Amino acid sequence: MREKFLKLVKESGASGELFIIKSKHRSVNFENDKFKGVDEGETSGFAVRVKKGNRIGFSYATGDSNLEEVVNSALEVLQFSKPYDFEFSGNQEVPKVRCYDDAIINESREKAIDLGHELIDYIHSFNNDMKVSFSQTTNFIEESLTTTNGFNSVFKKTIKTISLGGFYTEEGNFLEIYAEQSRSLNSLFDIETLKEKFKTNILASRRNVSIKSGNYPVIFTPFAIDSLLLPLLVALNGKNVVAGFSLLKGKLTKKILSPNFTIIDNPLLSGGAYSFPFDDEGIPAMRKELISKGQLLNYFANLDVASKLGIRAGNAQRSLSTPPAPSSSNLIVQPGDTPLSDMLSTGRAILVESLMGVSMGNLSGGFVSGNVEMGFLVENGKIIGRVKDVMINLNVFEKLKDIAISKENIWISKFIAPYIYVPDVSLSAK
């Protein structure tokens, strides 16, 4: 297919890039405490980009037939293209990254079923009426990228994800707990952390407490960090900087957040579910410090954004049917120097474990607004009970200027994150 592609593109007087993706999926599913069955699937497809002058066309198809048709379709839409100032990747050395594990491929279904039963029994030991769902999915992905400029490389990847959900209902009081863990190496799973989360959430939710509207110190647990940092990731996306609406536009090298805040994108992380040796445009993977000690150092960029902002590319990601766009890989928020126990014992605070509705809010405006789906009132180091019917509203660019960061951190799936203490957050209650 590669040779045919190179020949077709060269004949048309263009340069080109061929992306081929094959994936196999397998999952074991439990719902409402019961083993329900197994799913399996395989898909394949390819996408092409062609470039003539400074214009680019894109097209794709499932399966592996119709190469000529897809190339022609890409050539056809090239006329609509905006101007691009980059060339497809040339021949480059790519780093070695551990993101494939035979142990994940070879793991038996029986083992996953046993784990499902074990986790369900564990949760039931704290709440026998909780309805538990569990799934273990494994994905095997093979990606290859070939360009007329000489890049030609393939990588294999495994991703295993364990998801665990608990749902407890009583009149006027629902409790839903959800957690998942993804890794690309089988030895890196940490089932104890999943268990611990369920145990503490169930025990802390035995009592509901109400709070009054007002400003509170809030401790975001590592499980809530993805919601807290969502507006930051929108602003760090180079595509939004180019589009002009990122609030971090024009702020490179400026101090924008608290001096103890550092966030790193690292596709080289051994065993990370989001690790890769080269990105979806053939740029060798590299660690990127986005914000270091509060200072803005970089944006997420693909080749297009990199050429416009004069920064390094390497963050391109794509699915079969979408052209490569800047996105995050594994994200690491550096731990700080405050012990968690100190954070918890500073009087009265709200511990936030999960938020609901944040992704629909005004993210480009920097807002984290939503419902505190799982949150607890903490007083002098003790969890008093669960707070419900509480809305949170904060602007990350204001509130993350003054924070404490814990020594402890947890590797969830995409994030390795500590606890973050924000001293003054507006909560609205009924």
Add this chain to the structure above:
Amino acid sequence: MEEKIRELTRRNDVDYLEVRIEDGVESNIVIESKDVEVVKQGNFIGGNVRVLVDGVWGFVYFTDLDKLPEKIDYAIDQARSMKNFVHSKTGLAYVKPVEAKIRAKVKKDPFKVSLSDKVKLLKYYTELALSFDKRIVSATAYYKDKFKTLRFANSEGTYIEQEILDIGGYILPRASNGKITERTMVPFGSSETYEVVENLELEIRQKSELAVALLGAEQPVGGEYPVIIDQHLGGVFIHEAFGHLSEADFIFENERLKKIMKIGNKIGSDILNVVDTGDIQGKRGALLYDDEGVRTRSVNLIKNGILSGHLHTRETAFKMNEEPTGNARAVNFRFAPIPRMRTTFIQGGNGKFEDFIKDIKKGIYAKGSFGGQTNGELFTFVSEESYLIENGEITKLLRDVSLSGNVFETLKNIVGVADDFTIRDTGGGCGKGGQSPLPVSHGAPHVYISKVVVGGKK
């Protein structure tokens, strides 16, 4: 293809077997301000086999359709090998086998409009928004269309071929003054005509004006308020707050929830009527047969405040001993169908919007929505345009208003349902169990709720 599928699904060695094959074409255009960011067209094809053997499900999907015979055998083997691990057997509610071939009813076919004309129109829209005011820093136009043919056959003798057209998208102006960024949206969607993409100029101007005005608006003071929600937000509200709770996979194996969601329970105020239907032609939620080949049927979820129905797959209907409703849907061939909504709406009432406003001393009028989310009991949604109501009059524009509450309390706190029901399709879709975006529609009249928690400043 038809004969092959029919023949292969005729199996006696299983409890049940179905094959679903989809193929189609889609195109997608994204304009970022003055630049064409994406123009693409593509073909997709894929299929799946779902089988029930000795009460155990097996599910296999694939893109290589030549492998269909071996995939059927494989799915059966899969399910059979799991037999000893499953302790509760399941079954399916009876449905009379059907034979049907449904062609899409298309008014203005998007595939007969050239890519070049679509790009031109969308670029005109983004440029219109940008030219409105300097503070409009960007405008995104997103457009997607998809035409697919679904072939469904099962071991009971059902064979259905169904064509489905789906069009969706939006124009999104963003305003910024360097410190604050605000956005508004002009959405569109249809299952029958490209006309919904046309003639949006006036609305784009209005929404650009609103985006700029929001930069100067205040955030609300957080707390509990009487709230009036408009038709669009009312639709999102009922979809999120009650629609998801009515999906029977949530209920059927949960004895406690079964009691809470029992038919006949008083669930909302007397004036509340909620329906889910596949029947509204032209809407994105229009559907004749679901992904289990069941003819869709309108379901009264709430009638005069009383819980009156659930949304079923054949399995949940069997387990709850209720009639199948045709709500089994899968976003594509990679997934097995689960209970999902179609077009969900609050029926119009007798109230007048003006009277609701007059009734409120201090409250909030919330219009439009960027979506919502629920966990069954708690819901949250974000409005696009909100105003403070003071002493019976709409006064100040507010920015970044999010509303939240407890589903069960809020349904009982509905004190007014107006007579101005509409459904406006949007370009997004519904997400559940990793299956997103599924085309659905929702609508409502103006709805007056006595107490809703509003997020904001102190």
